[in-house]
Amino acid sequence: MSKVQVFLSKALKVNLGQDEHGQQVNLDLPYGLQEVDPAVAEHWFxxxxxxEIPQSAIANQELQAEFDQLKADHTALQTQSDAATKKIAELEKQAKADAKTIAELNKQIADAAAPEKAK
Incomplete structure (x- = not known):
């Protein structure tokens, strides 16, 4: 069921009657713009x-939704950035180790070639 918006002038506790087990059903609604089931919106209380929903409430809700999306996007990008930074550090460490190994191998090649040049 689709939700509808209502703007409440104060916080409400709405008595929705009884459920199928005879238990009292109450709904607490805070002040301001709310999304509720159509049956709740049509309740007399x-x-x-x-x-009437003020234009500022609609604008604020839209801005809040955009802000929440931007915040989620920022968090995702920050996670990706942190992972990339970690990977870069690992690769730099490996590159230094590889450079050291290459230098050692070049020295071994030079040492091995030196006796041949002496002949």
Whole structure:
């Protein structure tokens, strides 16, 4: 079921009647812009405490959604950056070890070739 938006002028505790087991069903709704089931939006108590949704509330909700997405994107990029930085450090360490090995092998080649040149 699709949700609808209501703007509540104050926090509400809505009595929705009883469930199939005879238990009282209450719904706590905070102040401000809320997304609720259409049945809740049509409840007389919710209607009595609802007002027209201000344009600023809609804009704030849109901006909040964009901010949340940007924050999630930033976190993902930060994770990727941290992993890349770690990999770069590992590769630099391996490159230094490889350079040392190459230098040692070049020295061994030079030492092995030196006696032949002396002949």
């Amino acid at each position: 919710v209607k009595a405490h609802s007002q």
